[in-house]
Amino acid sequence: MIDVDHEDTILRSFILFVQTAYTILKYADAHLYRKARLSISKLVVMRAIASNNGVITPSELAEWTQTERHNITTVVERMKRDGLIRTERNPRDRRFVNVSLTDKGREVLMQAMPVAREIVDQVMSSISEDDAVLLEKSLSALRQSAHQGLEHVAKRSQP
Amino acid sequence: MIDVDHEDTILRSFILFVQTAYTILKYADAHLYRKARLSISKLVVMRAIASNNGVITPSELAEWTQTERHNITTVVERMKRDGLIRTERNPRDRRFVNVSLTDKGREVLMQAMPVAREIVDQVMSSISEDDAVLLEKSLSALRQSAHQGLEHVAKRSQP
DNA sequence: TATTGTTATACTCTATAACTATA
DNA sequence: TATAGTTATAGAGTATAACAATA
Numbered sequence: 482m483i484d485v486d487h488e489d490t491i492l493r494s495f496i497l498f499v500q501t502a503y504t505i506l507k508y509a510d511a512h513l514y515r516k517a518r519l520s521i522s523k524l525v526v527m528r529a530i531a532s533n534n535g536v537i538t539p540s541e542l543a544e545w546t547q548t549e550r551h552n553i554t555t556v557v558e559r560m561k562r563d564g565l566i567r568t569e570r571n572p573r574d575r576r577f578v579n580v581s582l583t584d585k586g587r588e589v590l591m592q593a594m595p596v597a598r599e600i601v602d603q604v605m606s607s608i609s610e611d612d613a614v615l616l617e618k619s620l621s622a623l624r625q626s627a628h629q630g631l632e633h634v635a636k637r638s639q640p
Numbered sequence: 641m642i643d644v645d646h647e648d649t650i651l652r653s654f655i656l657f658v659q660t661a662y663t664i665l666k667y668a669d670a671h672l673y674r675k676a677r678l679s680i681s682k683l684v685v686m687r688a689i690a691s692n693n694g695v696i697t698p699s700e701l702a703e704w705t706q707t708e709r710h711n712i713t714t715v716v717e718r719m720k721r722d723g724l725i726r727t728e729r730n731p732r733d734r735r736f737v738n739v740s741l742t743d744k745g746r747e748v749l750m751q752a753m754p755v756a757r758e759i760v761d762q763v764m765s766s767i768s769e770d771d772a773v774l775l776e777k778s779l780s781a782l783r784q785s786a787h788q789g790l791e792h793v794a795k796r797s798q799p
Numbered sequence: 800t801a802t803t804g805t806t807a808t809a810c811t812c813t814a815t816a817a818c819t820a821t822a
Numbered sequence: 823t824a825t826a827g828t829t830a831t832a833g834a835g836t837a838t839a840a841c842a843a844t845a
Binding site: 800809811817820821 | 845
């Protein structure tokens with residue numbers, strides 16, 4: 482009986498987590514697009530460039546965003562089309578590409594940061610700092626166990 | 641100074657939440673696809689049908705999944721193509737469509753449920769039941785504030 | 800006129816596989 | 823041979839706008 486109750490609790494918690502994640506991401510995406518004409522992915526790329534002294538490689542972006550290199554190629558392509566970033570080969574080792582912000586990109590990033598701040602403040606307004614600290618503890622644990630699961634899936638998919 | 645520290649805490653918590661959500665959803669999607677050849681969206685639709693006495697309308701599905709009706713049309717189309725569900729007009733009011741599981745759909749759902757269970761157990765294995773209860777409290781608050789934000793965005797987009 | 804649902808269209812994001820260029 | 827990145831291709835998911843059918 483106790484085990485069944487425990488199962489119910491963790492299933493309910495998990496479903497609530499997924500629903501909450503979906504709602505938050507939907508809100509962040511909609512608000513960011515309405516106010517800054519930017520997707521979350523593009524903002525993350527721009528922040529990564531700015532945090533990396535203004536230059537970053539596609540491989541570093543792939544690691545930063547936890548995705549594959551070919552997915553970076555596509556988002557970089559779209560952002561070049563939008564005039565937000567530029568790319569150039571590294572002259573010392575022409576295998577590498579340097580991705581950097583254009584003037585327009587810097588301007589859009591500066592306009593987008595306060596919007597991102599609004600989103601964070603709106604979502605987090607409902608919990609206290611103490612609760613946020615407890616939340617971080619649980620989130621870290623969940624993230625690590627999901628990461629372990631992902632590695633297991635990846636290993637199983639190897640031939 | 642205290643305000644700045646508070647801002648730092650909530651920003652860090654928010655970023656951790658988004659990263660955790662991304663990792664969990666990626667793991668769930670990959671594991672579910674490898675083991676049951678199913679996407680999360682399709683599983684959610686099938687569970688919604690089963691939870692609704694075996695029949696549901698597209699509008700009810702849209703409410704269940706917090707999306708728009710035309711998005712239901714597309715996922716229903718794909719699931720019909722996969723042989724998982726069938727649709728028929730309601731003879732009493734031909735505006736309505738009844739969506740139900742096929743025999744294959746019921747079989748796939750029965751195979752997928754233990755896989756979903758594995759995903760939940762893997763992710764939630766890292767936290768205690770007490771922590772899960774605390775987590776639910778914070779998640780409910782976050783979800784509600786994000787929902788409020790979404791309504792605000794929607795209202796602002798009206799002419 | 801209101802409601803249910805679909806169609807047309809386009810864009811973002813992700814994934815697999817094969818490929819090029821450089822070292 | 824290994825590494826960085828791209829291309830080709832496909833599919834899922836979502837959004838806007840216009841539309842058809844039914845009540």
